[in-house]
Amino acid sequence: MSELMTPIPFRELMTWITTEYRRDGAVFGVHKPYKAGMKKLPIFGETIETPFGPAAGPNTQLAQNIIAGYFAGARFFELKTVQKMDGADLAACINRPCILAEDECYNCEWSTELYVQQAFEEYVKAWCALKIMAKVYGLGDPNGFVFNMSVGYDLAGIQGEKIDTFLNGMVDASKTPIFQECIAVLKEFFPGESDYIDTITPHVSGSVTVSTLHGCPPDEIERIASYLLEKKHLHTFVKCNPTILGYETARSILDSMGYDYIAFDDHHFKEDLQYADAVPMFHRLQALADKEGLEFGLKLSNTFPVDVKAGELPSEEMYMAGKSLFPLTTTMAAMMAKEFGGKLRLSYAGGADAFNIDKLFACGIWPITMATTELKPGGYQRFTQIGDKLDALDFKPFTGVDVVGIEALSLAARSDKYHVKAIKPLPRRKLYDKVPLLDCFTAPCKGGCPIHQDIPEYIELCRKGAYASALRLITEKNPLPFITGTICAHNCMTKCMRNYYDEPVNIRATKLVAAEKGYDAYMSKITPPAPVTDGRKVAVIGGGPTGMSAAYFVGRAGIPVTLFEKADRLGGIVRQVIPAFRISDEAIDKDVALMEKMGVEVKLNTEAPSVAELKAQGYTHIFFAVGAWKAGRLDIPGNVVPVIGWLRDMKAGKDVSLGHVAVVGGGNTAMDAARAALRAGAKSSTLVYRRTKKYMPADAEELEMAIADGVEFLELVAPVEQKDGKLICEKMKLGDPDDKGRRKPVPTGEMVEIPCDTVVSAVGEKVESEVFTRNGITVDEKGIPAFKTNLEGVYAGGDAMRGPATVVEGIADAQYFANAVIGEAHKFAIPAKAVATREEAVAKKGVLCESAKCEGNRCLTCNVVCQxxxxxxxxxxxxxxxxxxxxxxxxxxxxxxxxxxxxxxxxxxxxxxxxxxxxxxxxxxxxxxxxxxxxxxxxxxxxxxxxxxxxxxxxxxxxxxxxxxxxxxxxxxxxxxxxxxxx
Structure with a gap:
């Protein structure tokens, strides 16, 4: 396919708009229109009903983009930049893909990919379309929006015939064929509005934003702005680059917020406009604008040039925007506001969205434009929430910028959770499946769950208060709602589409709510399964989560099943090792009771007989679900204790070695141990790891809880020896990435030591392979068997097959085993009330949520509408x-x-x-x-x-x-x- 776009002729454009609106009440896929109230703000001798809209970029390039933005609520449009190089010549310079907005945003395109004449025609078409839509669809005052041109990149180009014709046409399009065509077409479509259509002004724009390339000399910038003010008599904003902050400031801010991986050197900072040159120039331009009776201000800010280091985009350099640009741009705004005593007008672009736009506006900074937020899921529809949010504020003409307010906002941004980078690299958000040609709508949370829980459905039931029904639906695939509702690794949440809005739906917590509120009612309705007497008989070895799940699934089918557990209670590592502050015995007991309702025979304090003995007793299917109890080896001298035994003894109330505790490892179990040490009275608890926090295998949530609890971290070290109350470690440095993308630690030969009486080894727990080999089961080089072993009817799952595994992975293995026994997958029906309507799903699109009483109100119900x-x-x-x-x-x-x-x-x-x-x-x-x-x-x-x-x-x-x-x-x-x- 070609990257060249073909603009839509105006007649077809209006056919699309009117047909879609008449049929669906939507325009270009935007389902909910924004209808402006009576408020207005003056700017450039015109008025805007809302002080925001799309920035010069991909959302103001084509007529349909501008129309979609208006329909959703935008009223100020910074049109995509035009310059002397255009069309195919420019498109040939842009590598594809050219946008990456997964978290902070990057792009490697800069001005319109159309020919300048095409761009002019697109803007005129959009202008005329908005004028009629405002009137006939009741969206607001037809004179309540403003088009702001953006031109670059040098004076010669701007003075050239191509751009000069563009500027003149935008100021007065009356004689242009495209304007005349638009008026004629509108009269055909809306004959009853002919008189109004004749009043549509051909004055499309009387303002301009100057955009210059990096390295443009200050006198060139001043010449361009002066020309536009004096010769073209246009209200003028000058766009500033974040480089005006200086290299050290920009680097310091980004590093402190977790963006230390963003690569750039100081050459742009040296070549771009300097603060010392900028300030007097802006004073001169303000004076010139005042003399000409025009408005002047700064547009803060342009995108930020950084190096491509990890193949983010197919170019050598790219431009950063979005959440990471916000702290830089607000710092620029604070700096300029203070310099000019708040009197200089500031237009804003740089990570604005529904969470901060009201704060910017309250500081007197407007108009506010944005690009990143509408590139994310929800798209243009995000503007509607922003418009509604601003409606609640007072509208008054510009009187100045609140210097104290913007300084406070710029500082607060550096610790704001929506702008600080996550402590660990983002997990993979995508599924591994390819998109189907048809019927592709999917709930990624379900696809990311090892047991494919019907997540949107049970969340919808919870939203409606049907907790017992929700719990029943959960237990169709998950027999451990209390355990998984408390400590599940929640892979589903990493896939949740709301990650791109604000935060994932708290799926795990919602499951626990269903379990707690629906438990009694659901338990009272469970009846024993009808017994199966065809000779099948199942033995499950190991009473941890995997074994309990297997027994539940098999028992539910009515097949006799016996669960062998050598301890005195079920629950395995979850019961005996995971600290009580993570999960209570009561929660585990409730999952045990659910299993027992399925008629499972439980033999506690019982070593399982051998496979041969079990077969002799008539067991046709045997499932090994033993845990990873064998300690990994940390081969250093000193007081070193294995984590599993240490945590088990601690939970059992036995005395354990404490003092100054150092936990070696970076997984979830290491986090548990470090937190448990503090609660047990350790003098200190330090987590020791050979890489940095970013590369620890622990879940981000577990890492954050350890930090919150006060666990100390000693990163980039390898332990050498514990003696005399100290742990001696060799410092490491990060080398090249390994096959998983983690940078390999390299020894430096330099030593460091910390107080340490006890070293807890939380590295590489394993399954005791002897339990298999003594039964004639083949194991691999790691000592673990296949799911279906070499012995007929004998299977393994969970830790037994995977090594240390998550609870939900164990449940998945248990279901695979049960399917093998039963001969088919479990069938069930999803209640009709568990599925939201299409209208309810569409209504949630584009709405960012800081909090909600019910997670069901935040769930985007992707199972109903993806799009x-x-x-x-x-x-x-x-x-x-x-x-x-x-x-x-x-x-x-x-x-x-x-x-x-x-x-x-x-x-x-x-x-x-x-x-x-x-x-x-x-x-x-x-x-x-x-x-x-x-x-x-x-x-x-x-x-x-x-x-x-x-x-x-x-x-x-x-x-x-x-x-x-x-x-x-x-x-x-x-x-x-x-x-x-x-x-």
Whole structure:
């Protein structure tokens, strides 16, 4: 496919808008319109109903982008920058993909990819469309929005005929063919509004933001701004680069916030505009603007140039924005506000979103533009919440910037959880599956869960207060709701789409709420399963979570099952080792009671008989679910104790070695031990690890709790010896990354020591392989067997098969074993009330939540509506198509896509929708060029040229053809109900 976009002719644009609005009440996929109140703010001799909108970037490049932003609530539009290099020449300089907005945002594109004349026409089309939409759809005052031009990058280019014609046309478009065409088309579409349409002003813009390249000399910047003020008589903002802060300040701020991995040197700081030159220049420009009767201000800030070090984008340098730019830009704003006594107008861009825009506005900083937030899931719809939030504030003309307020905001940003980088690298958010061509909507939380819990459904039941029903649904796949509701590793939460909004839905806690509130009612309804008497008989060896789960699943099917546990209580490592402050015995007991309801025979204080003996007793299936109790070896001299035994003795109330405690290791068990030591009265508790916190294998949550508890950390060291109340360690440094991306620690030969009486070894716990070998079970080089062992009817799972595993992985293995015994997967029905409506799901899109009384209100119900690729596409090139049966499908529209790659970042699948979803082509050239995209090219009537499964063929929908039925319906729907997509 081609990265070149084809603008939509105005007639087709209006057909799309009016058809979609009439049918769905939506415009370009934005479902909820923002309807402005009576408030307005004056700017540039015009008015805006809300003081925010999209920044010059991917969301102001095409007419449909601007229209979608307006419909959602934007009223100030910083149009994408135009410059003398444009069109194919510029596009050839941009590597694809060019946007990465997964967390902080990066891009490697900078100005419009259209030809300047095309860009002009797009802005005029958008202008006219908004004027009529405001009027006929009741969205607000038709004169309540402002277009702000952005031009670059040197005076010669701006004075050249191409950009000069652009500027003149934007000031007065009346004589241009595109404006006249737009007026004529609007009269055809809205004949009753002809008189109003005649009043639409051709004055599209009277203001401009100056954007210059890095290294532009200060006198050149001043010449450009002076020219625009004096000669073109335009209200002028000058965009400043964050480099004006100075290298040391920028580096210090980012490092302190966890962005130490962002690479840049000081060359831009030396070459860019210096603060000492900037201040007098801005005073002179303000004076010039005052003389000309125009408004002048600074646009803070431009994106921040950094080096590509980890293949983030296919370029050598990229531009940083979003959450990490916010602390830099607010610091710039505070600096400039103080310098000018709050009198200099500041327009803002740099990580603004629903969480901070009210704070910026309260400081007198506006208009506020943004790019990163609308590139994330929710897309343009995020503007609606922002508009509603600002509506609650007082609107008054600009009187100055609150210097104290912006200084406080800039300092607060450096510790704000929405701007500080996570302590550990982001986990993989995507599933490992490829996106299906059709029916792709999925709940990534469910896909990320080893047992594929029906998470959105039980969360919805909890939202409705149906806790017993929620617990029943949970236990269809998960027999340990209390254990997993308390200590589950919650892989589901790393996949939650709300990670891209604010914080993941607290799925684990919601499960526990269902368990606690639904337990009594659910237990009272459980009846013993009907017994199966066909000779199957099951033995489960090990009473930890995996063994309990296997017994539950098998027992539920009515098959006799005996659980052998050598301890006096069930629960395994969870019961005997994990500290009580993490999980209570009462919680474990409730899961045991659930299992016992399934008729499981439990033999405590009992070593399991051998496999041969069990088979002799009639057991047809045997499942080894023994835990990883064998200590890993830390081979250093001194008082070294293995973590499992140490924690078990501590939990049993026995005396354990304390004093100054050093825990060696970086996993979850190490975190437990370090926290437990403090609670047991240790003089100090230090976690010793050969890498940094960032590379510790512990879950981020476990690491954060250890830090909160006061555990000390000694990073980049390898323990050498404990003696005389000290632990001697060799300092390490990080070398090259290993095969998992972790940087390998390299010895330095330098030593360091800390007070230490006890070393707790939390490294590499293992399963005792002798339990298998003495039964004739084959093990691998690590001493563990396969799931289905070499012995007939004998299986292993959980720690026994994986080594130290999570509880939920053990449950998954238990279910696999139960399926092998039963012969099929467990079947059940999801209650109808467990599924939210499509309207409820759509209403949550784009809404950031700082808190909620119920997590169900935050769940985006991706099982009902996903559409993320449609949300995040700036150009609206991924379109939701509704089939006659009510199913919704994603259609990729080739002519509107510039291959920015944003949909590939956020698609929950390991896929790029712009390449892998069914595609509509505008031309044969585009069709032939896109050999990897399955899709179709309309040929007239009901005839289409199709590429499907690497085959290209013509099909006539009015005759017999070779199309699969679902593809035929899809194409037929596009041709008949969505004809406006075809050009």
């Amino acid at each position: 993320v690729c449609a949300d995040v596409c700036p150009n609206r090139a991924n379109v939701v198509i509704e089939l006659p049966d009510g199913r919704q499908q994603i259609l990729h529209v080739d002519r509107m896509c510039n291959e920015c790659g944003n949909c590939a970042v956020f698609c929950p699948y390991d896929s790029a929708p712009y390449r892998e979803k069914f595609t509509l082509f505008l031309t044969r050239e585009g069709f032939d060029e896109s050999v990897n995209n399955q899709g179709f090219l309309p040929l007239g009537g009901k005839k289409v040229l199709v590429r499907l499964d690497s085959k290209v063929f013509e099909a006539d929908l009015d005759a017999k053809n070779d199309l699969p039925a679902d593809i035929e319906v899809f194409i037929w729907t596009v041709l008949t109900k969505y004809a406006y997509l075809m050009g």
